[in-house]
Amino acid sequence: MRLYLTTLNPTDSVTAGFLPAAAALGWDVTLLTDRPGDYADGPAEVIETDVRDAAAVIETIAAHHAPDVVFSNSDHLQAATALAAAYFGLPAKDWRACLTAKNKALMRRALAAAGVETVRSVRLRPHAPPPDGLPYPVVVKPREGVASEDVVLCRDKAELIRVATDIWTRRPGAVLVAEEYLDGPLRTLETLGDGRTRHVLGGFATRLGAPPYFVEERLDWDPREPGDPEVGHVLRALDAIGVGLGACHTEYVVTGEGPRLIEVNYRVIGDNCDFLLADVLGVPLHEWILRVHAGEPAPEPPARPARHGVALSVVADREGTVRQAPPEGEWPGEVRLWHRPLRAVGDEIRLTHTNRDYLAVIRAVGPDRAAVDDRIARFRREHPWVVR
Template identity: 30%
Template sequence: MPPHILIVGGGRRLHDEIRAAAAGVRTTTICRMSVLPKINNPQRNARLIAMSNDATLDEWLAMAEFLHTQDPFTAVAAWSEVDQEKGAAIGERLGIDAPDRETVRLVNDKAAMRHRLALLGLDDTRVRSVSTVEEARAAVAFTGLPCVLKPDSASGSRGVSVLRDLGELEAAWEWARAAEPESTLLVEEFLSGTEYSVEAMSEGGAHRVVTITGKFSDSEHRVEEGHVVPALLPAAQAAGIADFVERALSALGVVDGVTHTEIIETKRGPRMVETHLRPAGGWIPLLVRDALGVDLLSLLAARTVDQSVLQRLPGERSGDPEPEPKDQLCAAIWFIQPETGSEGELLSLFGVEHALDTPGVVEVQVLGRPGDRIGTLRSSGTRLAMVRAIGPDQDSAVAAAREGASRIRAVVVPPAEAGPLDGELLTGGKLR
């Protein structure tokens, strides 16, 4: 019987990738109302069901059970953190392949993740869950300064602050609470070192690191300002990071799919920041494709319909002749961020054409829109544009992306002064 995949939530390109992964694959999608506009090619689903944003888990289970009696599913896929618990519960109820419910809990609950890794001796990062400012103050005494205050369940650096003085605690608390009102907050040891993310593929409990991504982040809220693939690392250090991440994924019960793991290489060795049961955001899959020729989304789709994929990775082809050597490429992205003190309303972005003319730049995407409220850089959602570049080495790729980004200027005015748009604002990506 051809695969019939129940997709819980969004995924943009992944819906089409799954349908293209094998002959006869069909998809049914159940999503929240707010996700509906983000479903690519909705008419290609066998069914598309939109649930109220506040629908209970029992309602999701009942809907999935009814559909399963009419047209049985072979597997469940869920990539967004907010939908993964539902996807796992549905798979468990229907008795079909799906993300494991305990693994979803461990990965999406950062405190539980840290407890599991510490229990197995993999990561000794000090952390405390807190529910009041007073508890946070006591936790700082345990972790020491500097430390990090952040929501337990958030992404995109929302609500994250680095505290270097106890006097910063209350402002950081208010910021974290505003970002995630219902989340437990964590106070954890500040991990001093170099940031990386690790893009990996898992199949049947076996893990293979595809690449390690270099990161550039601001110091206050740890918002990523740029990425480069692959990271510039000595072979022995890269092998140590890969071994750490593969052991951590096993400890958390990860079995199948693409994972995106953020780590910091400290003097004590690699330490986990967080991991995700999905491909990276921030256009990192595009960088992986540009630099290595590996399409993580296609591999994830193939694994979702039960195809073996590890042998498709570079260096994993058993019995096949070695591929012809090719020139190594590196790929980088740099983000245009709001400047300090530029609070107001976005009127226009200038210089996109000049950014595209930068040698090495292959794409510019404008993310801001006229009338957007511009404030201090505090999450990935405040980015105004991105520039993607390719080069023969890491330094060249990063330099091209940064040079392209430097040619873009934002015009921001106080909201009371904003009038009719008078200038050039490109509102979509442009590919060379």
């Protein structure tokens, strides 16, 4: 089997997830990327390609080995990769679903048109004044943004104008969206489909940092039962968007009027939570995802496991220089704990109020929440991060 994997900057999901999974399956791998130097020391063949351009991806593959799987885990490359897979007659996501999921304005439009939900949302063209009558507070964000970057709560029109203007200084020409603020617990639903059947793998409860920003600080394994109305609502939303083949990570808020989607990420959950999901379920998740893109049926997930899992982001709370950083590693025991540093001693920290402020990710799996919380707290006492 020959896998073509399109990618941008290296991520743990690719380098520690999908590449080892492909090796375990015995597949040959060709990485297509616009950053070949970042992968030069890796195990896969690498070809420089304009991976945002479907035609360029198709041309590169056509001039190389015949493909069996064309796949990407990048938010930015889903539509182009889907078009390339379809060109070669391989299992492919619907490129329209990829585009709709990525574009927050199109997502809102699709959900409203299907009668799933309506969330007040307007597009803001560069330096155009916001319309009157918005239901403040609102959340402003890039229309096609990721990772909570430039996502800010604005309490009135003046604040919206100030924040939008600031974003446009960093993102000239970017279209923004301003949406009504959805108040309530933030949750996720993780799914995997083969284009015919879709399975719910589970979900997490998400804790955010202090407003006006939306930095994810902690995710706790907290799946809803299959018949829960929240699950049904999200699945109807995915149907309206056209999500079928592959993994999908959906974020939603449980408001007083019911669930309302925040965003649909047509890929597996990130920030090391894909590994947490695999650990909690006890399955080779990255292999499962690759196999459905090879045309295999989606495996049936196991029954709800009797254990708890947490992904805790160690977030910098001040600017300065990293003076002390715990090592990367795995600590066995009743609670298994993994520490993945994202910064190193000597790094300069400048706060961005996004996941770029993460110093590390700690994930832990154990028999219950109390045991997991105790183990994480003990690890942090024994292995502190120091920034000053």
